[in-house]
Amino acid sequence: MGVKEIEKKLLDESTINSLNTSSVQRYLIFKSFLDFFLALIGIIITSPVIILFSIFIKLESKGPIFYKQERVGTNGKLFYVIKLRSMFINAEENGAQWASKNDPRVTRIGAFIRKTRIDELPQLLNVLKGEMSLIGPRPERPMFTEKFNNEIPGFTKRLMVKPGLTGWAQVNGGYDITAKHKLELDLFYIEEISLKLDMYILLKTIRIVITGDGAR
Template identity: 45%
Template sequence: MKPTPSLLFRLLNGILLTLIIVFLYLCVKDIHPFNPKVINSALISLTAYALTAVSINKLLYFPGKQSWLHILPAVGIGYSSVFAVNALVFITFSNSFVLAHGLLATVFFVGDFVRRNRHTPRMAYIPLGRASQADQLPHAEWVRLPTAMLPHQNIQAVVADLHSSDLTPTWQKFLADCTLRGIPVYNIRQIEESLTGRVKIRHMYENDLGSLLPPAAYMIIKRFLDIVVVLLMLPFALPIMFLTAIVVFADSRGKVLFTQNRVGQGGREFRIYKFRSMYANSEANGAQLAQIGDQRITRVGQFIRKTRLDELPQFFNILKGDMSLIGPRPEQKVFVEKFEQSIPFYNYRHIVKPGLSGWAQVTHGYASNTDETQIKIEHDFYYIKHFSFSLDLLIAFKTIRIILTGFGAR
Protein backbone atom coordinates (compact mmCIF):
# COMPACT_ATOMS: atom_id res chain seq x y z
CA MET A 1 0.00 0.00 0.00
CA LYS A 2 1.28 3.42 -0.87
CA PRO A 3 2.27 5.10 2.42
CA THR A 4 0.79 8.49 3.23
CA PRO A 5 2.06 10.93 5.85
CA SER A 6 0.49 10.76 9.31
CA LEU A 7 -2.39 13.23 9.54
CA LEU A 8 -1.82 13.57 13.28
CA PHE A 9 1.82 14.49 12.60
CA ARG A 10 0.71 17.16 10.14
CA LEU A 11 -1.90 18.60 12.53
CA LEU A 12 0.61 18.79 15.39
CA ASN A 13 2.96 20.67 13.07
CA GLY A 14 0.07 22.99 12.24
CA ILE A 15 -0.41 23.85 15.90
CA LEU A 16 3.32 24.49 16.30
CA LEU A 17 3.35 26.65 13.18
CA THR A 18 0.41 28.68 14.47
CA LEU A 19 2.14 29.30 17.81
CA ILE A 20 5.26 30.48 15.96
CA ILE A 21 3.24 32.91 13.83
CA VAL A 22 1.43 34.20 16.94
CA PHE A 23 4.79 34.84 18.65
CA LEU A 24 6.21 36.65 15.60
CA TYR A 25 3.00 38.67 15.16
CA LEU A 26 3.06 39.80 18.80
CA CYS A 27 6.72 40.78 18.44
CA VAL A 28 5.88 43.02 15.48
CA LYS A 29 2.54 44.36 16.72
CA ASP A 30 2.06 46.04 20.07
CA ILE A 31 -1.06 44.08 20.90
CA HIS A 32 -2.39 41.93 23.76
CA PRO A 33 -2.07 38.14 23.22
CA PHE A 34 -5.79 37.63 23.96
CA ASN A 35 -6.93 40.33 21.57
CA PRO A 36 -9.88 38.95 19.50
CA LYS A 37 -8.02 39.76 16.27
CA VAL A 38 -5.09 37.53 17.29
CA ILE A 39 -7.33 34.69 18.45
CA ASN A 40 -9.51 34.85 15.32
CA SER A 41 -6.47 34.93 13.04
CA ALA A 42 -4.96 31.92 14.80
CA LEU A 43 -8.20 29.91 14.61
CA ILE A 44 -8.77 30.81 10.95
CA SER A 45 -5.21 29.86 10.04
CA LEU A 46 -5.36 26.59 11.96
CA THR A 47 -8.68 25.68 10.32
CA ALA A 48 -7.24 26.41 6.86
CA TYR A 49 -4.13 24.40 7.67
CA ALA A 50 -6.19 21.41 8.87
CA LEU A 51 -8.35 21.52 5.74
CA THR A 52 -5.24 21.65 3.56
CA ALA A 53 -3.56 18.79 5.47
CA VAL A 54 -6.59 16.53 5.00
CA SER A 55 -6.76 17.40 1.29
CA ILE A 56 -3.05 16.73 0.71
CA ASN A 57 -3.18 13.42 2.58
CA LYS A 58 -6.05 12.29 0.37
CA LEU A 59 -4.27 13.45 -2.79
CA LEU A 60 -1.10 11.57 -1.88
CA TYR A 61 -3.11 8.39 -1.26
CA PHE A 62 -3.84 7.97 -4.95
CA PRO A 63 -1.32 6.01 -7.04
CA GLY A 64 1.13 7.30 -9.60
CA LYS A 65 4.03 9.70 -9.39
CA GLN A 66 2.81 12.88 -7.74
CA SER A 67 4.38 16.29 -8.22
CA TRP A 68 5.09 18.84 -5.53
CA LEU A 69 3.20 21.27 -7.80
CA HIS A 70 -0.01 19.51 -6.72
CA ILE A 71 0.64 20.87 -3.23
CA LEU A 72 0.32 24.52 -4.27
CA PRO A 73 -3.32 24.46 -5.49
CA ALA A 74 -4.33 22.42 -2.43
CA VAL A 75 -2.86 25.07 -0.11
CA GLY A 76 -4.41 27.87 -2.16
CA ILE A 77 -7.88 26.31 -2.12
CA GLY A 78 -7.69 25.49 1.61
CA TYR A 79 -6.63 28.95 2.75
CA SER A 80 -8.65 31.01 0.25
CA SER A 81 -11.90 29.15 1.02
CA VAL A 82 -11.58 29.64 4.78
CA PHE A 83 -10.40 33.20 4.22
CA ALA A 84 -13.42 33.97 2.01
CA VAL A 85 -15.98 32.44 4.39
CA ASN A 86 -14.70 34.44 7.35
CA ALA A 87 -14.54 37.63 5.28
CA LEU A 88 -18.19 37.20 4.27
CA VAL A 89 -19.37 36.92 7.89
CA PHE A 90 -17.27 39.97 8.87
CA ILE A 91 -15.02 38.28 11.42
CA THR A 92 -12.16 40.51 12.49
CA PHE A 93 -8.78 38.97 11.64
CA SER A 94 -5.35 39.93 10.31
CA ASN A 95 -4.74 39.44 6.59
CA SER A 96 -0.98 39.49 7.09
CA PHE A 97 -1.23 36.83 9.81
CA VAL A 98 -3.19 34.42 7.60
CA LEU A 99 -0.96 35.15 4.58
CA ALA A 100 2.24 34.50 6.54
CA HIS A 101 0.73 31.32 7.96
CA GLY A 102 -0.19 30.14 4.46
CA LEU A 103 3.29 30.82 3.06
CA LEU A 104 5.03 28.95 5.88
CA ALA A 105 2.53 26.10 5.58
CA THR A 106 3.35 25.85 1.86
CA VAL A 107 7.07 25.62 2.64
CA PHE A 108 6.38 22.87 5.19
CA PHE A 109 4.08 20.82 2.94
CA VAL A 110 6.40 21.03 -0.08
CA GLY A 111 9.50 20.26 2.02
CA ASP A 112 7.79 17.28 3.68
CA PHE A 113 6.63 16.01 0.27
CA VAL A 114 10.12 16.23 -1.23
CA ARG A 115 11.67 14.52 1.82
CA ARG A 116 9.18 11.63 1.76
CA ASN A 117 9.45 11.05 -1.99
CA ARG A 118 13.22 10.60 -1.97
CA HIS A 119 12.77 6.95 -1.04
CA THR A 120 10.70 4.32 -2.86
CA PRO A 121 8.71 2.08 -0.47
CA ARG A 122 10.27 -1.37 -0.04
CA MET A 123 7.84 -4.31 0.15
CA ALA A 124 8.38 -8.05 0.40
CA TYR A 125 6.21 -10.52 -1.51
CA ILE A 126 5.46 -14.22 -1.32
CA PRO A 127 5.85 -15.60 -4.87
CA LEU A 128 2.70 -17.73 -4.88
CA GLY A 129 -0.55 -17.46 -6.82
CA ARG A 130 -1.34 -14.04 -8.25
CA ALA A 131 1.48 -12.53 -6.18
CA SER A 132 4.15 -14.48 -8.06
CA GLN A 133 4.82 -11.48 -10.31
CA ALA A 134 4.32 -8.72 -7.77
CA ASP A 135 7.79 -7.38 -8.55
CA GLN A 136 6.43 -6.18 -11.92
CA LEU A 137 4.23 -3.60 -10.19
CA PRO A 138 5.49 0.02 -10.31
CA HIS A 139 6.25 2.60 -7.62
CA ALA A 140 7.81 0.13 -5.15
CA GLU A 141 11.06 -1.74 -4.47
CA TRP A 142 10.32 -5.46 -4.20
CA VAL A 143 12.03 -8.15 -2.12
CA ARG A 144 11.21 -11.79 -2.98
CA LEU A 145 10.63 -14.16 -0.05
CA PRO A 146 11.72 -17.70 -1.08
CA THR A 147 11.20 -18.96 2.50
CA ALA A 148 9.02 -17.94 5.43
CA MET A 149 11.65 -15.61 6.88
CA LEU A 150 11.88 -11.84 6.95
CA PRO A 151 14.67 -10.36 4.80
CA HIS A 152 17.63 -8.50 6.23
CA GLN A 153 16.44 -5.25 4.59
CA ASN A 154 13.87 -3.08 6.30
CA ILE A 155 10.47 -3.51 4.66
CA GLN A 156 7.25 -1.54 4.97
CA ALA A 157 4.81 -4.35 4.15
CA VAL A 158 4.40 -7.97 3.07
CA VAL A 159 2.28 -8.79 0.03
CA ALA A 160 0.67 -12.17 -0.70
CA ASP A 161 -2.19 -13.77 -2.58
CA LEU A 162 -4.28 -14.46 0.52
CA HIS A 163 -6.75 -16.56 -1.48
CA SER A 164 -4.14 -18.85 -3.03
CA SER A 165 -4.40 -22.57 -2.27
CA ASP A 166 -0.57 -22.68 -2.34
CA LEU A 167 -0.39 -20.62 0.85
CA THR A 168 0.67 -23.41 3.23
CA PRO A 169 0.19 -23.36 7.04
CA THR A 170 3.85 -22.35 7.35
CA TRP A 171 3.27 -19.27 5.22
CA GLN A 172 0.03 -18.50 7.07
CA LYS A 173 1.87 -18.60 10.40
CA PHE A 174 4.57 -16.36 8.92
CA LEU A 175 1.95 -13.77 7.88
CA ALA A 176 0.39 -13.88 11.35
CA ASP A 177 3.82 -13.30 12.92
CA CYS A 178 4.40 -10.31 10.59
CA THR A 179 1.13 -8.77 11.75
CA LEU A 180 2.07 -9.30 15.41
CA ARG A 181 5.40 -7.53 14.73
CA GLY A 182 3.53 -4.54 13.33
CA ILE A 183 4.38 -5.23 9.68
CA PRO A 184 1.27 -4.72 7.49
CA VAL A 185 0.16 -7.66 5.35
CA TYR A 186 -1.74 -6.87 2.14
CA ASN A 187 -3.56 -8.94 -0.42
CA ILE A 188 -2.07 -8.65 -3.92
CA ARG A 189 -5.34 -7.37 -5.41
CA GLN A 190 -5.35 -4.45 -2.97
CA ILE A 191 -1.73 -3.62 -3.78
CA GLU A 192 -2.28 -3.86 -7.55
CA GLU A 193 -5.08 -1.33 -7.28
CA SER A 194 -3.11 0.99 -4.99
CA LEU A 195 0.08 1.05 -7.06
CA THR A 196 -1.38 1.06 -10.58
CA GLY A 197 -4.60 3.08 -10.19
CA ARG A 198 -6.50 0.28 -11.94
CA VAL A 199 -9.21 -2.14 -10.83
CA LYS A 200 -8.60 -5.47 -12.59
CA ILE A 201 -11.66 -6.66 -14.50
CA ARG A 202 -10.52 -10.08 -15.73
CA HIS A 203 -11.26 -11.80 -12.42
CA MET A 204 -14.06 -9.69 -10.99
CA TYR A 205 -16.94 -11.33 -9.19
CA GLU A 206 -20.52 -10.13 -8.87
CA ASN A 207 -19.99 -8.95 -5.29
CA ASP A 208 -17.08 -6.77 -6.48
CA LEU A 209 -19.53 -4.54 -8.35
CA GLY A 210 -21.06 -3.46 -5.05
CA SER A 211 -17.78 -1.76 -4.10
CA LEU A 212 -17.90 0.20 -7.36
CA LEU A 213 -21.17 1.99 -6.58
CA PRO A 214 -20.41 5.74 -6.49
CA PRO A 215 -21.88 7.69 -3.53
CA ALA A 216 -25.19 9.30 -4.55
CA ALA A 217 -24.64 12.36 -2.33
CA TYR A 218 -21.39 13.31 -4.05
CA MET A 219 -23.00 12.86 -7.47
CA ILE A 220 -25.43 15.66 -6.54
CA ILE A 221 -22.64 17.86 -5.16
CA LYS A 222 -20.53 17.16 -8.25
CA ARG A 223 -23.33 18.33 -10.57
CA PHE A 224 -23.59 21.60 -8.63
CA LEU A 225 -19.81 22.11 -8.76
CA ASP A 226 -19.77 21.40 -12.51
CA ILE A 227 -22.27 24.17 -13.18
CA VAL A 228 -20.54 26.69 -10.89
CA VAL A 229 -17.04 26.02 -12.28
CA VAL A 230 -18.18 26.17 -15.93
CA LEU A 231 -20.06 29.44 -15.37
CA LEU A 232 -16.98 30.93 -13.71
CA MET A 233 -14.72 29.77 -16.56
CA LEU A 234 -16.94 30.82 -19.47
CA PRO A 235 -15.92 34.53 -19.45
CA PHE A 236 -12.31 33.41 -20.01
CA ALA A 237 -13.13 30.46 -22.27
CA LEU A 238 -15.47 32.24 -24.72
CA PRO A 239 -12.77 34.54 -26.22
CA ILE A 240 -10.46 31.52 -26.63
CA MET A 241 -13.29 29.56 -28.26
CA PHE A 242 -13.98 32.47 -30.63
CA LEU A 243 -10.30 32.64 -31.73
CA THR A 244 -10.15 28.85 -32.09
CA ALA A 245 -13.23 28.90 -34.32
CA ILE A 246 -11.60 31.50 -36.57
CA VAL A 247 -8.37 29.53 -37.09
CA VAL A 248 -10.25 26.25 -37.65
CA PHE A 249 -12.39 27.95 -40.31
CA ALA A 250 -9.33 29.53 -41.97
CA ASP A 251 -7.24 26.34 -41.96
CA SER A 252 -9.50 23.92 -43.85
CA ARG A 253 -12.89 23.64 -45.46
CA GLY A 254 -15.78 22.35 -43.41
CA LYS A 255 -17.88 23.21 -40.38
CA VAL A 256 -16.13 24.75 -37.40
CA LEU A 257 -17.99 22.55 -34.91
CA PHE A 258 -17.90 18.77 -35.07
CA THR A 259 -20.92 17.00 -33.56
CA GLN A 260 -21.28 13.30 -32.96
CA ASN A 261 -23.44 10.91 -30.96
CA ARG A 262 -21.70 9.47 -27.90
CA VAL A 263 -22.86 7.09 -25.15
CA GLY A 264 -23.33 8.73 -21.74
CA GLN A 265 -24.61 7.91 -18.28
CA GLY A 266 -26.98 4.95 -18.19
CA GLY A 267 -26.06 4.01 -21.76
CA ARG A 268 -28.08 6.93 -23.16
CA GLU A 269 -26.80 8.64 -26.30
CA PHE A 270 -26.21 12.40 -26.48
CA ARG A 271 -24.79 14.85 -29.01
CA ILE A 272 -21.23 15.92 -28.18
CA TYR A 273 -19.69 19.21 -29.38
CA LYS A 274 -16.05 19.68 -30.39
CA PHE A 275 -14.04 21.99 -32.60
CA ARG A 276 -13.30 20.14 -35.83
CA SER A 277 -9.71 18.87 -35.81
CA MET A 278 -9.92 16.59 -38.87
CA TYR A 279 -10.60 17.18 -42.53
CA ALA A 280 -14.24 17.16 -43.64
CA ASN A 281 -15.72 13.68 -44.26
CA SER A 282 -12.84 12.07 -42.35
CA GLU A 283 -15.14 9.21 -41.31
CA ALA A 284 -16.75 8.65 -44.71
CA ASN A 285 -15.53 5.04 -44.59
CA GLY A 286 -16.86 4.45 -41.08
CA ALA A 287 -15.87 5.27 -37.51
CA GLN A 288 -12.27 4.56 -36.50
CA LEU A 289 -10.08 5.38 -33.52
CA ALA A 290 -7.43 8.05 -33.99
CA GLN A 291 -3.88 6.73 -34.37
CA ILE A 292 -0.43 8.27 -33.86
CA GLY A 293 0.35 10.40 -36.92
CA ASP A 294 -3.26 10.17 -38.15
CA GLN A 295 -3.37 11.75 -41.63
CA ARG A 296 -6.99 12.85 -41.14
CA ILE A 297 -5.93 15.52 -38.63
CA THR A 298 -5.43 19.06 -39.95
CA ARG A 299 -2.48 21.32 -39.10
CA VAL A 300 -4.58 23.39 -36.70
CA GLY A 301 -6.21 20.19 -35.51
CA GLN A 302 -2.87 18.85 -34.29
CA PHE A 303 -2.41 21.92 -32.09
CA ILE A 304 -5.94 22.10 -30.67
CA ARG A 305 -5.94 18.36 -29.92
CA LYS A 306 -2.57 18.61 -28.16
CA THR A 307 -3.74 21.58 -26.05
CA ARG A 308 -7.29 20.17 -25.65
CA LEU A 309 -8.78 23.37 -27.09
CA ASP A 310 -10.98 21.18 -29.32
CA GLU A 311 -12.83 20.02 -26.19
CA LEU A 312 -13.92 23.51 -25.01
CA PRO A 313 -17.40 23.39 -26.65
CA GLN A 314 -18.18 20.51 -24.28
CA PHE A 315 -18.73 23.15 -21.60
CA PHE A 316 -22.21 23.37 -23.13
CA ASN A 317 -22.62 19.58 -22.83
CA ILE A 318 -21.80 19.98 -19.14
CA LEU A 319 -24.37 22.75 -18.65
CA LYS A 320 -26.98 20.58 -20.42
CA GLY A 321 -26.24 17.73 -18.00
CA ASP A 322 -24.87 15.32 -20.63
CA MET A 323 -21.35 15.41 -19.19
CA SER A 324 -19.29 16.35 -16.17
CA LEU A 325 -15.93 18.09 -15.90
CA ILE A 326 -14.39 14.84 -14.61
CA GLY A 327 -15.38 11.31 -15.61
CA PRO A 328 -14.74 8.50 -18.12
CA ARG A 329 -14.46 9.81 -21.69
CA PRO A 330 -17.58 9.08 -23.79
CA GLU A 331 -17.26 6.75 -26.78
CA GLN A 332 -19.24 6.27 -29.99
CA LYS A 333 -21.97 3.64 -29.89
CA VAL A 334 -20.25 1.51 -32.54
CA PHE A 335 -17.15 1.23 -30.33
CA VAL A 336 -19.22 0.67 -27.19
CA GLU A 337 -21.00 -2.27 -28.81
CA LYS A 338 -17.65 -3.69 -29.97
CA PHE A 339 -15.97 -3.35 -26.57
CA GLU A 340 -18.99 -4.80 -24.74
CA GLN A 341 -18.38 -8.03 -26.66
CA SER A 342 -14.65 -8.26 -25.89
CA ILE A 343 -14.15 -6.51 -22.51
CA PRO A 344 -15.93 -7.86 -19.40
CA PHE A 345 -18.11 -5.38 -17.50
CA TYR A 346 -17.31 -2.63 -20.02
CA ASN A 347 -20.81 -1.16 -19.81
CA TYR A 348 -20.41 -0.53 -16.08
CA ARG A 349 -18.37 2.61 -16.81
CA HIS A 350 -21.66 4.29 -17.79
CA ILE A 351 -22.81 4.36 -14.15
CA VAL A 352 -21.40 7.92 -13.89
CA LYS A 353 -21.51 10.86 -16.29
CA PRO A 354 -18.75 10.96 -18.91
CA GLY A 355 -16.21 13.72 -18.41
CA LEU A 356 -14.19 16.38 -20.16
CA SER A 357 -11.15 14.81 -18.49
CA GLY A 358 -10.74 11.63 -16.47
CA TRP A 359 -8.47 9.35 -14.47
CA ALA A 360 -7.72 7.19 -17.52
CA GLN A 361 -6.77 10.26 -19.58
CA VAL A 362 -4.31 11.66 -17.03
CA THR A 363 -2.67 8.30 -16.23
CA HIS A 364 -2.88 6.23 -19.41
CA GLY A 365 -3.61 8.58 -22.28
CA TYR A 366 -5.39 7.74 -25.52
CA ALA A 367 -6.48 4.16 -26.34
CA SER A 368 -6.32 3.06 -29.98
CA ASN A 369 -7.15 -0.68 -29.72
CA THR A 370 -8.97 -3.22 -27.57
CA ASP A 371 -5.99 -4.06 -25.34
CA GLU A 372 -5.31 -0.40 -24.54
CA THR A 373 -9.03 0.17 -24.01
CA GLN A 374 -9.13 -2.66 -21.46
CA ILE A 375 -6.38 -0.93 -19.46
CA LYS A 376 -8.26 2.34 -19.83
CA ILE A 377 -11.45 0.69 -18.49
CA GLU A 378 -9.52 -0.58 -15.46
CA HIS A 379 -8.54 3.04 -14.76
CA ASP A 380 -12.19 4.06 -15.18
CA PHE A 381 -13.24 1.41 -12.65
CA TYR A 382 -10.67 2.75 -10.20
CA TYR A 383 -12.18 6.21 -10.64
CA ILE A 384 -15.71 4.91 -10.01
CA LYS A 385 -14.59 2.95 -6.93
CA HIS A 386 -12.79 5.99 -5.45
CA PHE A 387 -15.35 8.53 -6.71
CA SER A 388 -14.66 11.59 -4.54
CA PHE A 389 -13.85 15.30 -4.50
CA SER A 390 -10.21 14.56 -3.67
CA LEU A 391 -9.72 12.36 -6.73
CA ASP A 392 -11.54 14.88 -8.95
CA LEU A 393 -9.25 17.60 -7.61
CA LEU A 394 -6.13 15.53 -8.37
CA ILE A 395 -7.40 14.82 -11.90
CA ALA A 396 -7.99 18.56 -12.39
CA PHE A 397 -4.38 19.30 -11.34
CA LYS A 398 -3.03 16.59 -13.64
CA THR A 399 -5.22 17.84 -16.50
CA ILE A 400 -3.53 21.24 -16.29
CA ARG A 401 -0.14 19.51 -16.64
CA ILE A 402 -1.42 17.55 -19.62
CA ILE A 403 -2.66 20.71 -21.35
CA LEU A 404 0.85 22.16 -20.96
CA THR A 405 2.68 19.00 -22.10
CA GLY A 406 0.23 17.50 -24.61
CA PHE A 407 0.44 14.04 -22.94
CA GLY A 408 -1.72 11.38 -24.62
CA ALA A 409 -2.91 13.49 -27.56
CA ARG A 410 -3.36 11.90 -31.03
Protein backbone atom coordinates in the same frame (compact mmCIF):
# COMPACT_ATOMS: atom_id res chain seq x y z
CA MET B 1 -26.30 -0.83 -29.61
CA GLY B 2 -29.40 1.07 -28.56
CA VAL B 3 -30.30 2.58 -25.21
CA LYS B 4 -32.55 -0.33 -24.19
CA GLU B 5 -29.86 -2.93 -24.87
CA ILE B 6 -27.24 -1.00 -22.91
CA GLU B 7 -29.59 -0.47 -19.96
CA LYS B 8 -30.37 -4.21 -19.94
CA LYS B 9 -26.67 -5.06 -19.84
CA LEU B 10 -26.20 -2.70 -16.91
CA LEU B 11 -29.06 -4.32 -15.01
CA ASP B 12 -27.69 -7.78 -15.75
CA GLU B 13 -24.26 -6.90 -14.34
CA SER B 14 -23.28 -6.39 -10.70
CA THR B 15 -23.29 -2.78 -9.53
CA ILE B 16 -20.38 -0.96 -7.97
CA ASN B 17 -21.08 -1.02 -4.23
CA SER B 18 -19.44 2.30 -3.47
CA LEU B 19 -22.02 4.18 -5.55
CA ASN B 20 -24.78 3.01 -3.22
CA THR B 21 -23.39 4.62 -0.07
CA SER B 22 -25.10 7.75 1.22
CA SER B 23 -21.84 9.72 1.35
CA VAL B 24 -21.10 9.05 -2.33
CA GLN B 25 -24.68 9.87 -3.32
CA ARG B 26 -24.38 13.21 -1.52
CA TYR B 27 -21.07 13.88 -3.26
CA LEU B 28 -22.55 13.10 -6.69
CA ILE B 29 -25.30 15.66 -6.05
CA PHE B 30 -22.71 18.22 -4.93
CA LYS B 31 -20.57 17.35 -7.95
CA SER B 32 -23.46 18.12 -10.33
CA PHE B 33 -23.79 21.63 -8.88
CA LEU B 34 -20.02 22.09 -8.95
CA ASP B 35 -19.86 20.92 -12.57
CA PHE B 36 -22.47 23.48 -13.64
CA PHE B 37 -20.80 26.33 -11.75
CA LEU B 38 -17.27 25.58 -13.01
CA ALA B 39 -18.45 24.90 -16.58
CA LEU B 40 -20.24 28.27 -16.65
CA ILE B 41 -17.11 30.04 -15.47
CA GLY B 42 -15.05 28.00 -17.92
CA ILE B 43 -17.22 29.00 -20.88
CA ILE B 44 -16.92 32.69 -19.96
CA ILE B 45 -13.15 32.53 -19.50
CA THR B 46 -12.38 30.42 -22.57
CA SER B 47 -14.85 32.00 -25.01
CA PRO B 48 -12.16 34.31 -26.50
CA VAL B 49 -9.96 31.24 -27.14
CA ILE B 50 -12.85 29.36 -28.75
CA ILE B 51 -13.70 32.36 -30.96
CA LEU B 52 -10.06 32.87 -32.00
CA PHE B 53 -9.52 29.25 -33.01
CA SER B 54 -12.93 29.14 -34.69
CA ILE B 55 -11.60 31.83 -37.03
CA PHE B 56 -8.36 29.88 -37.63
CA ILE B 57 -10.31 26.69 -38.40
CA LYS B 58 -12.52 28.51 -40.90
CA LEU B 59 -9.53 30.12 -42.60
CA GLU B 60 -7.57 26.88 -42.95
CA SER B 61 -10.13 24.46 -44.35
CA LYS B 62 -13.68 24.15 -45.62
CA GLY B 63 -16.35 22.81 -43.34
CA PRO B 64 -18.15 23.69 -40.10
CA ILE B 65 -16.31 25.13 -37.12
CA PHE B 66 -17.85 22.72 -34.66
CA TYR B 67 -18.03 18.95 -34.87
CA LYS B 68 -20.79 16.92 -33.23
CA GLN B 69 -20.43 13.20 -32.61
CA GLU B 70 -22.80 10.72 -30.98
CA ARG B 71 -21.58 9.22 -27.70
CA VAL B 72 -22.97 6.92 -25.01
CA GLY B 73 -23.69 8.62 -21.70
CA THR B 74 -24.98 7.67 -18.27
CA ASN B 75 -26.97 4.40 -18.26
CA GLY B 76 -26.68 4.17 -22.03
CA LYS B 77 -28.36 7.47 -22.86
CA LEU B 78 -27.09 8.77 -26.20
CA PHE B 79 -26.01 12.38 -26.68
CA TYR B 80 -23.80 14.46 -28.96
CA VAL B 81 -20.44 15.81 -27.81
CA ILE B 82 -19.43 19.18 -29.22
CA LYS B 83 -15.86 19.83 -30.32
CA LEU B 84 -13.93 22.31 -32.40
CA ARG B 85 -13.33 20.58 -35.74
CA SER B 86 -9.75 19.32 -35.94
CA MET B 87 -9.98 17.18 -39.10
CA PHE B 88 -10.72 17.78 -42.75
CA ILE B 89 -14.34 17.22 -43.75
CA ASN B 90 -15.23 13.67 -44.87
CA ALA B 91 -12.55 12.34 -42.48
CA GLU B 92 -14.63 9.21 -41.92
CA GLU B 93 -15.85 8.57 -45.43
CA ASN B 94 -14.31 5.09 -45.14
CA GLY B 95 -16.04 4.37 -41.83
CA ALA B 96 -15.58 5.17 -38.15
CA GLN B 97 -12.04 4.84 -36.83
CA TRP B 98 -9.92 5.97 -33.91
CA ALA B 99 -7.48 8.82 -34.42
CA SER B 100 -3.83 7.83 -34.60
CA LYS B 101 -0.54 9.64 -34.10
CA ASN B 102 0.33 11.85 -37.10
CA ASP B 103 -3.16 11.20 -38.48
CA PRO B 104 -3.27 12.62 -42.03
CA ARG B 105 -6.92 13.56 -41.53
CA VAL B 106 -5.94 16.18 -38.94
CA THR B 107 -5.42 19.79 -40.08
CA ARG B 108 -2.47 21.90 -38.95
CA ILE B 109 -4.67 23.94 -36.63
CA GLY B 110 -6.34 20.69 -35.64
CA ALA B 111 -3.03 19.17 -34.54
CA PHE B 112 -2.42 22.12 -32.23
CA ILE B 113 -5.86 22.24 -30.66
CA ARG B 114 -5.82 18.46 -30.11
CA LYS B 115 -2.40 18.63 -28.44
CA THR B 116 -3.49 21.47 -26.15
CA ARG B 117 -7.03 20.02 -25.73
CA ILE B 118 -8.54 23.30 -26.95
CA ASP B 119 -10.79 21.25 -29.25
CA GLU B 120 -12.50 19.85 -26.14
CA LEU B 121 -13.53 23.25 -24.70
CA PRO B 122 -17.00 23.35 -26.35
CA GLN B 123 -17.86 20.23 -24.33
CA LEU B 124 -18.32 22.60 -21.42
CA LEU B 125 -21.74 23.10 -23.03
CA ASN B 126 -22.38 19.36 -22.60
CA VAL B 127 -21.52 19.80 -18.92
CA LEU B 128 -23.94 22.72 -18.60
CA LYS B 129 -26.67 20.58 -20.18
CA GLY B 130 -26.02 17.84 -17.61
CA GLU B 131 -24.91 15.31 -20.23
CA MET B 132 -21.33 15.24 -18.97
CA SER B 133 -19.28 15.96 -15.89
CA LEU B 134 -15.93 17.72 -15.78
CA ILE B 135 -14.40 14.46 -14.52
CA GLY B 136 -15.47 10.91 -15.31
CA PRO B 137 -14.92 8.11 -17.84
CA ARG B 138 -14.53 9.47 -21.37
CA PRO B 139 -17.67 8.71 -23.42
CA GLU B 140 -17.28 6.23 -26.29
CA ARG B 141 -19.17 6.08 -29.56
CA PRO B 142 -22.06 3.58 -29.69
CA MET B 143 -20.34 1.20 -32.13
CA PHE B 144 -17.17 1.08 -30.04
CA THR B 145 -19.14 0.64 -26.80
CA GLU B 146 -20.87 -2.40 -28.30
CA LYS B 147 -17.63 -3.79 -29.74
CA PHE B 148 -15.68 -3.42 -26.48
CA ASN B 149 -18.47 -4.85 -24.36
CA ASN B 150 -18.63 -7.92 -26.60
CA GLU B 151 -14.87 -8.36 -26.25
CA ILE B 152 -14.65 -7.34 -22.58
CA PRO B 153 -17.83 -8.23 -20.66
CA GLY B 154 -18.59 -5.50 -18.14
CA PHE B 155 -17.28 -2.63 -20.26
CA THR B 156 -20.64 -0.88 -19.90
CA LYS B 157 -20.11 -0.58 -16.13
CA ARG B 158 -18.33 2.64 -17.07
CA LEU B 159 -21.79 4.06 -17.81
CA MET B 160 -22.86 4.09 -14.16
CA VAL B 161 -21.59 7.64 -13.73
CA LYS B 162 -21.60 10.67 -16.01
CA PRO B 163 -18.89 10.69 -18.66
CA GLY B 164 -16.28 13.40 -18.23
CA LEU B 165 -14.14 15.90 -20.10
CA THR B 166 -11.18 14.23 -18.44
CA GLY B 167 -10.79 11.19 -16.23
CA TRP B 168 -8.56 8.80 -14.34
CA ALA B 169 -7.89 6.76 -17.48
CA GLN B 170 -6.92 9.87 -19.48
CA VAL B 171 -4.40 11.19 -16.95
CA ASN B 172 -2.86 7.75 -16.39
CA GLY B 173 -2.94 6.20 -19.83
CA GLY B 174 -3.73 8.85 -22.40
CA TYR B 175 -5.48 8.02 -25.64
CA ASP B 176 -3.44 4.97 -26.57
CA ILE B 177 -4.36 2.58 -23.75
CA THR B 178 -6.28 -0.58 -24.51
CA ALA B 179 -10.02 -0.82 -23.87
CA LYS B 180 -9.34 -3.37 -21.10
CA HIS B 181 -6.89 -1.09 -19.31
CA LYS B 182 -9.28 1.83 -19.74
CA LEU B 183 -12.05 -0.19 -18.11
CA GLU B 184 -9.79 -1.12 -15.18
CA LEU B 185 -8.83 2.53 -14.60
CA ASP B 186 -12.41 3.78 -14.95
CA LEU B 187 -13.73 1.16 -12.53
CA PHE B 188 -11.06 2.21 -10.03
CA TYR B 189 -12.30 5.79 -10.37
CA ILE B 190 -15.93 4.76 -9.83
CA GLU B 191 -14.98 2.72 -6.75
CA GLU B 192 -12.91 5.56 -5.26
CA ILE B 193 -14.90 8.56 -6.47
CA SER B 194 -14.40 11.56 -4.17
CA LEU B 195 -13.67 15.27 -4.20
CA LYS B 196 -10.01 14.58 -3.37
CA LEU B 197 -9.62 12.22 -6.35
CA ASP B 198 -11.43 14.62 -8.69
CA MET B 199 -9.15 17.50 -7.66
CA TYR B 200 -6.10 15.31 -8.22
CA ILE B 201 -7.32 14.39 -11.71
CA LEU B 202 -8.01 18.05 -12.47
CA LEU B 203 -4.48 19.06 -11.46
CA LYS B 204 -2.94 16.25 -13.53
CA THR B 205 -5.10 17.32 -16.49
CA ILE B 206 -3.78 20.87 -16.26
CA ARG B 207 -0.22 19.53 -16.34
CA ILE B 208 -1.01 17.38 -19.37
CA VAL B 209 -2.58 20.34 -21.18
CA ILE B 210 0.54 22.42 -20.54
CA THR B 211 2.97 19.69 -21.64
CA GLY B 212 0.84 18.19 -24.42
CA ASP B 213 1.45 14.64 -23.16
CA GLY B 214 -0.74 11.89 -24.61
CA ALA B 215 -2.18 13.90 -27.50
CA ARG B 216 -2.74 12.46 -30.95
